[in-house]
Amino acid sequence: MFNLKSKWLALLGTALLAVGPVLAQDSGPLIDLLVKKGLVTDQEAEELRVDLVKDFVANTSAGKLNLSSSLSEFKISGDLRMRHQYETQAPALAAGSTAAKVTNERVRERFRFRLNGDVILQKGWTAGFALETGQAADSGNQTFQGGNDDYSIFLARAYVGWSPNQNWAFVFGKQKQPIYATDLRWDADINPQGASEVYKYFVGSKDTFEVRALQNIFDDRNEVTAGPNGRDAWLFEQQAVYTHWFGKEQLNSVIIAPGFSKYSDSVIASANGTTNENPFTNATAGASPGSTRYLSLMTLAGEANWASINGAGTSFKLYWDSAYNFEAASRVRKVYGLPLGTWNKDAFAWLVGVGYAYGNGKVAGDYSLKLDYRSIGLGSTDVNTSDSDFGFGKLNQEGFKFATSYNVTDFASLGLNYFYTTAQQKNLTYTLANNDHSQLLQLDLLVKF
């Protein structure tokens, strides 16, 4: 007899099977509710569950995946960016040079592809990887060239993390940059390799105090060789980060982050595999080639945010960053081979910027604007980690960066970046600091998935 219960079951079964691929894994609570209300029996519910699972595993790609039971979450994400880039560089001429001033101009059509896999395991463990099209640490870009040749994919991240509780986090491997900093000191594309530790202490209900440390193994050297040539190159960076929330509903915040970083004293040869645009190479004759020596940086970064939740949410930001190299004089004289009687050591690098955002960049119509002015002194900081686009990653530059982005859909955005720099000390022809002035314009179409 086709009673009311049977009708319900038939209707439910038909409905769930019709959308089985989507609902099979989510229909358990619905079935439980129907059992609880007496619309189906436990036995009928079990048969329905099996039918749904069979349909799920037979007809969906997700159902055919057999993921480890230790996985709590496996997130796959990525982005693809198409870029039109216009750039000019005017090399500095030595004082008294009679050579003609030249401004080199270049237009490039570029792209970047990134694919990230991040897994959350049990007991606070995480792991992940990232693939991207560029090999250089500070860029995933490839320029369209080579007569339609194909492009390589490189491993940009491979890490294991462990967070035993809400206070501690440890990450090992090639990982996302853990230090709070702007691109004055850390290019956003760089994934440092080594180990990092974060200790977070909650002060009151929202304020936090963090201690962050990074042991970045920059290069491996053969210890058979005595002295700096046989010493591994490590960057040790440690930082305190205090975040204070204030204002109505505590939407506003201030972050203060002082820190200290230092390289081990090591010498890296140009042939040692670094592909950054400005590795520790090309020192002038007579100086230690590619040395990480004499970089002891005191850093101070931070920001103040004023946010409103009205509409899509807006925020205004004032941010800053700075670095002072206590060994700038030795860096300039002994590594770069530049006499201090002629050239200033310029130990200080700094940045001040303002930003405005409408929304958070995840919904169509969201947009953001950022403008900063920055100065990177000759002996101030590390060109391997600073933004490779500002003055083409060279020292002895000052100028501004303007960046804006507009979401045309929830997942696609248009972007514009513009950099303009000029030399702080004129007529400096040293390779890592020889831009008289430069411009860089980037027009982007970014699609995230």
Add this chain to the structure above:
Amino acid sequence: MKKYLLVLAALAAASGAFAQKLVIKGSDTLGAKLVPSLAEAYKAKHPGVAFEIAAEGSTTGIAAIIDGTAQIGMSSRRAKPTEVSAASAKGVTMKPTIVAYDGIAVVISAKNPLTTLTKRQVEQIFAGDITDWSAVGGTPGTISIYTRNTSSGTYSDFKDLAMKKRDYAGSSQKMAGNEQIVAEVAKNPNGIGYCGLAYMNEPGVKVVSIEGAVPSKASVLARKYPYARPTFYYTNGEPTGEAAKFLDFTLSDEGQKIAADIGFVPVR
């Protein structure tokens, strides 16, 4: 301890009838007490039937149906999607039949003064977040956790029902069956473990209530006890032959009375 109960009915030599063998594998929860008792009662009525019962965990029961090495797979958990998929690939249709309900009782030593725990505390204890009884109001002492082994349906059911699918504490000790867990907890004043309803009334242990709910027939049927679950016979499609008859017997008044007498909650 590997539990392997082999029951061979005596051949009906006098009558000359050929003995039929029913192979049943899987859950220790079902296979340690209930199914052997059902088999004995069934044999009394059908002397020509022999039983081979192996109670080594629900996973082995489901695998046996997929592999075709048993006619009935006992399970205290539902088949996983991967198992259903593996079965489909071999042309096997997983057919679950609920044969009884069970509650997973949380047991501690009778010497332990605690009488109740919250669901959150149970999760924290078995996941290893809480390691000392003093953290839940008990007498100070390092908690010893006893769980079933990984092939057990109770092992995975308890993770689902009580632990938000988290993993067990690394220090937990894995036991082959309900009786082993109860025996270990009875010996250890700092012990905690879990077992099916049929195994909880043993000397030396006591059952803790979960936010006031005590595992019982009434609380399981009323769905008031949080760690309640159905138990299953899995077959390849609709059972036939002796397997169908034994399933019918299990669901009969007589079979369900046996289940109730042992400590399970009948399906009706």
